[in-house]
Amino acid sequence: MQRDSLSLVQLVPNVVTILGMCAGLSAIRYTFAERFELAAGLIILAAILDGLDGLLARKLNAASSFGAELDSFADFVSFGVAPGILVYGYALDGLTAGFGWVFVLIFAVCGCLRLARFNLSRATPEGGMIRHFVGVPAPAGAMLGLLPVYLGLAGWIDAAALAIPVALYLGGVGLLMISRLPTPSLKAIRIARRHAIWVLVGASAFVGLLFLHTWVTLVVADLVYLAVLAGLTLRRSFPRKS
Template sequence: METPFPHYEPNGPNDEARGPRLRDIPVRLLVPNMITVLAICAGLSGVRLAFEGRFELAVAMVLIAAFLDGIDGRVARLMKATSKFGVQMDSLADIVNFGVAPALVSFAYVLDEARSVGWIAALLYVIAAGLRLARFNVMAERDVKAKWQSEYFVGVPAPAGAMLVLLPVYLGLIGVEMGRTLAFFASAYTVLIAFLLVSRLPVWSGKSENRVRRDLVLPVILAVVIYVATLMSFTWETMVITAVAYLATLPFGAWAWEKKYGGKWPEHPEEVREDGLPVERH
């Protein structure tokens, strides 16, 4: 039966076949895309809740959106359900969940007290998130990658940026009084996070650490349980500590880079030579 909707082709149109195609699509190919769509719904719902004044739910929805957006690609790889459609869908969702949603929630909660300054800060953060995601996509698509790409990000990753930029909101939710003066400080902080997103600061990714020593298995499990328990019981206090701790680790990541690789990032870190080393410009 003909339908008004085009057929879903996860890897693009198949030129070998013509006319209507009734081939069924495996459910496993739809699951990652469904997670991506749910992430977009959560992020945009967070924006709506923020403008309705329900900020705790708004922040929770944005964090859930960031979490879902962060796992959809991993789910696709685990289920062997990667597709060109999913890659494009995920890229479009990232700018909403890691850029627009946290910026608007922060603006509705505190940045609007700074008027135009707060709005400019929110705009800069969204633009920086878009640039950061574009740079990440360019680097990820290269066939030849530098050795350090398995260990370090170039600049703070967008999911972490979404978590960090909401720090003023976390503080407000634990009782810190927000006013015009703090709104200007929050605006400056938002610009700082925007700068960290597009900077060439080496940030340890943790992707190369895929094994845990046997004697550390139980302590790691216990630490995760404690963190989740505190997150459930003291949500915003835990998020404040998490954001501050993440910021505190950034200098150590740069120090570790300097110690292991010695030298500075190339001017264009998305460019590497055929042997996988960064392109050095003089």
């Protein structure tokens, strides 16, 4: 039986989801204004809020089908549309014949397909904890897609001068999102109690570096994640013989 009223606390996860979507939309707005650092920061904020809304829904016992669908739509805006537009505005706008825009479309469509596939798998659970994702999750895909922007903002490359490689890279990240590659799920990683303190110390160091050297830290984080994906791909292509 559907209740006529809701506790305000039960709306908190949905409010966080909407805030994340607003951050993604605002990133598009600031891309048009060529305020690329702020646009990139807003997409990162959207990713943080995306992690919080699900956690809050579970902790507050406020999970719902409505919230799940809202989260999916918000993810498409923040991680499918906004990163592609930011990369286009930052590096691809100078390509002739709309070549760069084709890869933005590929990235956005792959993000949409990745979210649709995730929704279907969520609707038909097999039970137990998810050991890994199939394909790169949309938030991680957004962070990877922004790697050329991070490199440019760190002063390491001129992304606009490397527009064609950037466009191909963006399309490649889109394909990773719809691939069948198993990618790690943080929820399934178990840490021994004696090592938990080092995880906390490492997280503190990461946050500190993120504030001090934002773009360099994000570049390193992306490269580490790409290395993990490469290792998983090799492991899958060349399984150990027993």
